[in-house]
Amino acid sequence: MSKYICWWGILCLFSLGGRAQELYILNEPASNIPKGALAVRLIHMHYPNEQPNSTDRFRLMHALRLAYGLSGRWMIWVQPAFSNHHSRDLPPDLVNHYHIGTQTVFFSNNPQQVIPYPYRYVGTHFYTKYLFLKQDERNDHFRAAVYAEYSTANNPHEEAEANLYDDTGGWGTGLVITKLHKRWALSYTLGVIVPQPYEGQSGNLPTRMEYGTAWKYNLSLGYLLYPRVYRDYNQTNTNLYVEMMGKQYPDVKIIQDGEPVPASSELHTGQHYWELYVGMQKIIRSNTRVEIAIGAPLFRRSYIHNYPVVQIQLQHYFFP
Numbered sequence: 001m002s003k004y005i006c007w008w009g010i011l012c013l014f015s016l017g018g019r020a021q022e023l024y025i026l027n028e029p030a031s032n033i034p035k036g037a038l039a040v041r042l043i044h045m046h047y048p049n050e051q052p053n054s055t056d057r058f059r060l061m062h063a064l065r066l067a068y069g070l071s072g073r074w075m076i077w078v079q080p081a082f083s084n085h086h087s088r089d090l091p092p093d094l095v096n097h098y099h100i101g102t103q104t105v106f107f108s109n110n111p112q113q114v115i116p117y118p119y120r121y122v123g124t125h126f127y128t129k130y131l132f133l134k135q136d137e138r139n140d141h142f143r144a145a146v147y148a149e150y151s152t153a154n155n156p157h158e159e160a161e162a163n164l165y166d167d168t169g170g171w172g173t174g175l176v177i178t179k180l181h182k183r184w185a186l187s188y189t190l191g192v193i194v195p196q197p198y199e200g201q202s203g204n205l206p207t208r209m210e211y212g213t214a215w216k217y218n219l220s221l222g223y224l225l226y227p228r229v230y231r232d233y234n235q236t237n238t239n240l241y242v243e244m245m246g247k248q249y250p251d252v253k254i255i256q257d258g259e260p261v262p263a264s265s266e267l268h269t270g271q272h273y274w275e276l277y278v279g280m281q282k283i284i285r286s287n288t289r290v291e292i293a294i295g296a297p298l299f300r301r302s303y304i305h306n307y308p309v310v311q312i313q314l315q316h317y318f319f320p
Contacts, residue, residue: 022178023239024241026243026277027189027243028127029178029185029187030131030143031178032131032145033317034072037318038067039067039068039316039317040316040318041064041067041315042063043062043063043079044060044061044311044313045061045310045312046060046310047305059084059117061081062081063082063165063166065315066079075129077125077126081125083122085166086156087117088118090156094203094207094256095202095207110265110266122153122166122167123152123155125152127148128148131144131145132144140180144177151168153166154169154198155167156200157304159304160250160252160269160303161247161249162193162195167304169195171193173192175189176188176189183223184221184223185220185223186219186222187222188220189217190215192216197209202256207255210252210254211252212251212253214250215247219243226238236283236284237283239280239281239283240281241278243276243278244276244277245276247272247273249270250270251268251269267303273299274298275295276295279294287316287317288314288315289313289315290313291315292310292311292312293311295311
């Protein structure tokens with residue numbers, strides 16, 4: 001049995017083929033896990049609380065990802081998540097107003113809450129990817145895949161930016177292109193996110209948040225630092241990554257007590273931005289990944305989290 005597992009590991013993406021540098025920390029490559037393989041990933045993410053006077057020092061997100069290779073070209077995953085990113089309802093000071101004579105003007109506001117948010121289950125993310133183009137040569141390949149995703153999240157998310165992992169429900173689809181050459185691997189992801197609206201309460205008033213369609217464009221670069229020469233599949237791989245995460249989205253539409261409220265706050269207006277993440281990864285015995293990535297704004301910033309963003313992951317592959 002151990003010889004069979006060793007032989008399978010040599011054939012798969014994560015071993016002696018020298019392709020470990022495309023197992024990105026934050027983005028999916030066009031390649032898939034092997035048929036019949038199960039990947040179990042534990043995800044920890046945290047960033048400083050954007051409300052300095054709150055008793056919560058960090059915002060946390062934890063997730064369990066179970067990925068399975070249906071075939072050599074098709075994979076799926078399911079990922080339930082838990083976080084303290086949201087209150088039980090929208091902030092009571094989401095909408096503010098001022099008076100001009102006898103006229104009342106309403107506008108969206110930067111919430112000033114300092115209460116701790118509960119740590120709770122926030123939704124499950126489903127993902128599937130199909131590899132439709134595969135061109136392999138020795139130490140070089142080009143691959144392209146399409147993906148689709150769906151989220152059951154339905155949280156009181158006050159920002160305009162949609163995020164299917166633990167903020168907003170909805171669906172998305174996109175294209176992934178990956179090029180590997182010797183020790184380098186470059187991948188580009190272009191995707192669309194169509195979020196679902198959220199209906200809840202803000203200050204005891206019925207409030208509806210209608211998030212607009214968002215586009216994401218992510219660029220990932222990986223480098224195989226060690227080993228310089230492969231001898232056997234038990235060697236530990238060390239990989240370095242630089243990943244740029246970009247997104248564009250419109251204003252959120254806020255409707256409170258049946259009346260539209262202009263998006264005035266930077267949290268609620270549309271924009272585009274780039275983040276830069278640097279990371280390191282260890283792959284042990286070709287089936288266990290330990291990795292960390294740290295992110296900061298590169299051009300403008302995201303308002304769904306503060307910085308720096310730290311993500312730590314542990315993943316193990318079970319081969320048939």
